[in-house]
Amino acid sequence: MRRLFLLFRLGEDRYAVAADAVLRVLPLQALKQLPGAPDWVAGVLVHGGAPVPVIDLSRIALGRPSRQRTSTRIVLVKHRHRGQGVAHTLGLMLEGVTETGHRNPADFVPCGLDNPRARYLGPVLDEPEGMLQWVDVDALLSDEARALLFPDAVAGVLACS
Secondary structure, three states: OOEEEEEEOOOOOOEEEEHHHEEEEEEEEEEOOOOOOOOOOOEEEEEEEEEEEEEEHHHHOOOOOOOOOOOEEEEEHHHHHHHOOEEEEEEEEEEEEEEEEEEOHHEEEEOOOHHHHOOOOEEEEEOOOOOEEOHHHHHHHOOHHHHHOOOOOHHOOOOOO
């Protein structure tokens, strides 16, 4: 059974997020900065009346900020920490967001590396355009990052202090 994916890039490499995790794709925009936050926290935006933390996946994966290009987007996703609990809206700053595509999840194979610092990197699919790697949105945040971005505060509101 084929599934729709949102495709993007980290550096020169190709990645995919399952489209059923995607709530909205927004153009790059100014974010409320959070002084003292880790450098991978790009900031906060308000969506639907609620603050949404935005993380820069290029900063996490490559150690550099996302490039400010027309194809750089903020992708709002449903994040359930390790697939459990209440879903939170999380913003991902992603480069090269220009297309979607259907793929058969069964065609993705393990990448052959167990990287505990990048548990979000899932199986790969070899394609003529290059290898495509599935990013698991629910595995993006460590326990510490989740506590920082989604503290168990009043009504799930992001604490900015």
